[in-house]
Amino acid sequence: MAPPLITEMPVETRQEAIRKVFELIEKEGAQMVDIRFVDFLGQQQHFSIPADQFEPDHFDEGVGFDGSSIRGWKSIHESDMLVIPDPTTAFIDPFFQHKTVVLIGEIHEPGTLEPFQRCPRGIARRAEQFLKQSAIADVAYFGPEAEFFVFDHASFDEGPNHAFYKIDSDEGAWNRGRHDSLGYKPTTKGGYFPVPPTDSLQNLRAEMVLHMEAIGIPVECQHHEVASGGQCEIDFRFQPLLKCADFLMNYKYIVKNTAWKYGKTVTFMPKPIFGDNGSGMHTHISLWKDEQPLFFGDRYAGLSQEALWFIGGILHHAPAVIAFTNPTTNSFRRLVPGFEAPVNLVYSARNRSAAIRIPVYSDSPKAKRIEARFPDPSCNPYLAFSALLLAGLDGIRNQIDPGQPVDRDIYHLSPEEQAALPQAPKSLEEALEALEKDHEFLLQGGVFTEDVIEAWIQYKYDNEVQQLRMRPHPYEFSLYFDV
Numbered sequence: 475m476a477p478p479l480i481t482e483m484p485v486e487t488r489q490e491a492i493r494k495v496f497e498l499i500e501k502e503g504a505q506m507v508d509i510r511f512v513d514f515l516g517q518q519q520h521f522s523i524p525a526d527q528f529e530p531d532h533f534d535e536g537v538g539f540d541g542s543s544i545r546g547w548k549s550i551h552e553s554d555m556l557v558i559p560d561p562t563t564a565f566i567d568p569f570f571q572h573k574t575v576v577l578i579g580e581i582h583e584p585g586t587l588e589p590f591q592r593c594p595r596g597i598a599r600r601a602e603q604f605l606k607q608s609a610i611a612d613v614a615y616f617g618p619e620a621e622f623f624v625f626d627h628a629s630f631d632e633g634p635n636h637a638f639y640k641i642d643s644d645e646g647a648w649n650r651g652r653h654d655s656l657g658y659k660p661t662t663k664g665g666y667f668p669v670p671p672t673d674s675l676q677n678l679r680a681e682m683v684l685h686m687e688a689i690g691i692p693v694e695c696q697h698h699e700v701a702s703g704g705q706c707e708i709d710f711r712f713q714p715l716l717k718c719a720d721f722l723m724n725y726k727y728i729v730k731n732t733a734w735k736y737g738k739t740v741t742f743m744p745k746p747i748f749g750d751n752g753s754g755m756h757t758h759i760s761l762w763k764d765e766q767p768l769f770f771g772d773r774y775a776g777l778s779q780e781a782l783w784f785i786g787g788i789l790h791h792a793p794a795v796i797a798f799t800n801p802t803t804n805s806f807r808r809l810v811p812g813f814e815a816p817v818n819l820v821y822s823a824r825n826r827s828a829a830i831r832i833p834v835y836s837d838s839p840k841a842k843r844i845e846a847r848f849p850d851p852s853c854n855p856y857l858a859f860s861a862l863l864l865a866g867l868d869g870i871r872n873q874i875d876p877g878q879p880v881d882r883d884i885y886h887l888s889p890e891e892q893a894a895l896p897q898a899p900k901s902l903e904e905a906l907e908a909l910e911k912d913h914e915f916l917l918q919g920g921v922f923t924e925d926v927i928e929a930w931i932q933y934k935y936d937n938e939v940q941q942l943r944m945r946p947h948p949y950e951f952s953l954y955f956d957v
Contacts, residue, residue: 488533488561491561491562492530492533492561494561494564495561495564495575495577496530498564498566498575499525499528499575502566502573502575503573504525504566504573504574504575505524505525505572505573505574506522506523506524506525506570506572506573506574506575507522507523507524507525507528507574507575507576507577508520508521508522508523508567508570508574508575508576508577509521509522509523509537509557509559509577509579510576510577510578510579510723511557511578511579511580511581511593511595512594512595512723512854512856513544513545513546513547513594514544514545514546514547514592514594514854514929514930514933515545515546515801515854515933516594516801516852516853516854516855516856516857517545518723518726518727519544521537521539522574523537525575532558532559533558533559533561534558535556535558536556536557536558536559536579536582536587537556537557537558537559537579538554538555538556538584539555539556539557540553540554540555541553541554541555541581541590545933546592546929546930546933547590547592554584555581555582555583555584555590556581556582556583556584556587557579557580557581557582558579558580558582558587559577559578559579560577560578560579560580561577563576563577563578563720564576564577565689565690565724566688566689568685568688568689568728568731569731569735578595578720578723579595580593580595580596580599581593581595581596591923591925591926592925592926592929594719594854594856594857595716595719595720595856597856597857597860597921597922597926598715598716598719598856598857598859598860599716600860600919600920600921601614601715601716601859601860601863601864601919601921602614602714602715602716603919604864604867604918604919604920604921605715605761605863605867607919608867608871608919610761610763610768610780610867610870610871611761611762611763611768612762612763612764612765613714613761613762614714614715614759614760614761614762614859614863615712615713615714615715615718615758615759615760615761615762615843616712616713616714616715616718616719616757616758616759616859616862617709617710617711617712617713617718617757617758617759617843618718618722618755618756618757618758618849618851618855619707619709619754619755619756619757619758620707620708620722620725620726620742620753620755620851621699621705621706621707621742621753621754621755621851622705622706622707622729622740622741622742622753622851623641623643623701623703623704623705623706623740623741623743623746623747623753624643624675624678624704624705624706624733624738624739624740625641625642625643625703625704625738625739625740625741625746626642626643626644626704626737626738626739627640627641627642627643627739628640628641628642628739628741629641632945637945637946637947637948638948641703641746641747643702643703643704644659644674644704645659645660645665645674645675645702645703645704646659646702646703646704647659647660647661647662647664647702647703648702656671658671658672658674659672659702660672660673660698660701660702660703661702662701662702662749662750663700663701663702663750663751664700664702665698665699665700665701665702665705666698666699666700667697667698668698673698675698675704675706676698678732678733678736678738679696679697679706679708680696681732682696682708682728682729682732683696683708685728685732686708686710686724686725686728689724689728691710691721691724691725692710692711693708693709693710693711694709694710694711695708695709696708696709699751699753700750700751701747701750701751701752701753702747702750703747703750705751705753708725708729710725712758712760712843715859715860715863716856718855718859719855719856719859722855723855726742726851742851742852743802743804743852744800744802744804744805744807744808744850744851744852745804745805745807745808746804752807752808752815752850753808753850753851754808754815754816754847754848754849754850754851755849755850755851755853756831756845756846756847756849757799757845757846757849757858757859757862758833758843758844758845758846759784759843759844759845759846759862759863759866760842760843760844761780761781761784761866767839767840767842768780768781769781769784769842769843769844770839770840770842774823774832774879775823775832775834775879776832776834776837776842777832777842777844780870781842781844782875782876783869783870783872783873783874783875783876784844784866784867784869784870785821785830785844785866785869785876786869786873786874786875786876786877787865787866787867787868787869787870787872787874787915788829788830788844788846788862788865788866788869789819789820789821789829789830789874789876789877789896790865790868790869790874791865791868791912791915792819792829792848792865792898793819793898793899793904793905793908793909793912794861794865794905794908794909794911794912794913794916795861795862795865796848796898796899796905796908797902797905797906797908797909797930797931797934798853798854798857798858798860798861798909798930799846799848799849799850799853799858799861799862800848800849800850800852800853800902800905801852801853801854801858801902801905801934802852802902802938803901803902803938803939803942804852805850805852805902806899806900806901806902808850809848809898809899809900811827811885815827816828816829816831816847816848816898817829817848817897817898818880818884818895818896818897818898819895819896819897819898820877820879820880820884820895820896821844821876821879821880822879822880822881823879823881824881825880825881825882825883825884826847827883827884827885828847828880828884829846829847829848829898830844830845830846830847830876831844831845831847832844832845833845846862848898849862857930860916860921860922861916861922864915864916864918864921864922865915867918868915868918880895901939902934902938902939903935903939906931906934906935906939909927909930909931910927910931913927
């Protein structure tokens with residue numbers, strides 16, 4: 475019995491894709507085949523098979539593994555799972571010592587080969603299927619701008635009687651007074667676009683880009699970002715939802731391993747440095763049908779009515795969507811006023827503090843898109859992109875009015891005016907509560923299930939919200955030790 479992810483692909487296309495995998499193995503002299511999948515929270519997992527043991531049947535029957543050790547998945551008494559690789563995802567790993575072909579897979583139930591409902595990639599696939607079935611559009615394009623920090627040191631630990639972290643970067647503004655400093659360090663909030671030697675990471679980012687292009691990720695640009703301490707950004711060209719999520723996972727893998735090669739370390743943590751800008755992941759979205767852009771029109775900022783309704787859906791459901799797009803307690807250290815953080819659930823063509831911005835760099839209909847500015851790179855992209863799409867589609871289906879745009883500088887509004895603007899949740903707990911109350915739109919087309927929603931809320935609450943709540947914070951000792 476062939477699994478759904480295979481049978482939805484035309485037989486000829488499937489056979490050709492499988493043939494190309496084995497041609498790649500032979501051409502490159504690959505010794506290993508690495509099967510990767512993403513766990514519930516968005517971390518890649520993998521195991522390797524000797525290339526001479528890898529068979530075409532693996533694309534039909536999958537490879538078994540123990541799912542009980544994967545976060546948020548099965549219990550020990552029902553642990554057997556299958557991962558079925560997608561033959562269209564093959565590439566050569568740029569870091570392994572032995573030549574290795576990588577394949578991305580999806581999780582299925584043993585015996586029936588039914589998709590495992592909590593598999594993030596399966597959820598993204600169902601989101602794309604639902605879009606097509608809706609007849610609203612054929613394809614949803616996503617373009618994430620994931621920011622990250624490159625550090626020269628990172629240590630942290632916690633226990634019943636201690637908790638600490640120490641991060642450092644040769645670029646950090648705090649190191650200007652170090653005895654071996656040569657100056658040329660970005661100031662706090664002063665790291666946007668400096669040339670070397672202030673930007674000391676140009677060559678490192680260039681190598682990351684070359685690795686990305688070698689595995690098929692089309693990069694548009696790379697640059698230093700606003701924060702001191704080694705903040706960077708690399709942007710790749712927009713892709714359909716599922717492919718974009720695959721690319722983002724490969725992007726993270728390449729960024730981390732390229733830095734590791736040179737004795738540096740990378741974090742996509744949204745707010746690792748106090749008092750400076752955090753790392754966001756502004757996400758550009760557009761819908762197309764019959765190879766025509768649906769967001770171009772004669773309404774505000776050159777948008778179509780469908781685009782405005784799409785914005786209305788995202789803004790209406792944003793508190794719940796944020797449980798997936800900003801899914802960590804640390805996410806809400808970034809979502810605070812004063813750091814270009816999009817905490818206001820409004821839209822604008824110019825205002826970067828708005829949750830939704832309409833880029834106006836080009837008048838081309840093909841370039842017309844919206845930019846969701848609240849997501850951050852700690853998210854599981856398969857879940858985050860799917861939630862954004864479903865919220866927007868709900869807006870179109872129900873013609874949700876986004877209200878009036880806010881084109882004034884929000885930070886210069888009066889306190890009364892600011893208070894009238896809808897706000898993003900102020901904590902992960904608030905976002906999870908919003909998701910619990912508002913998730914019917916995610917159940918459309920069976921994309922998410924009640925089980926997925928419940929499991930996500932419970933895992934996040936038990937393992938993150940509650941755990942952080944019970945622990946004293948180091949800063950509390952500065953505040954309260956001598957009370």
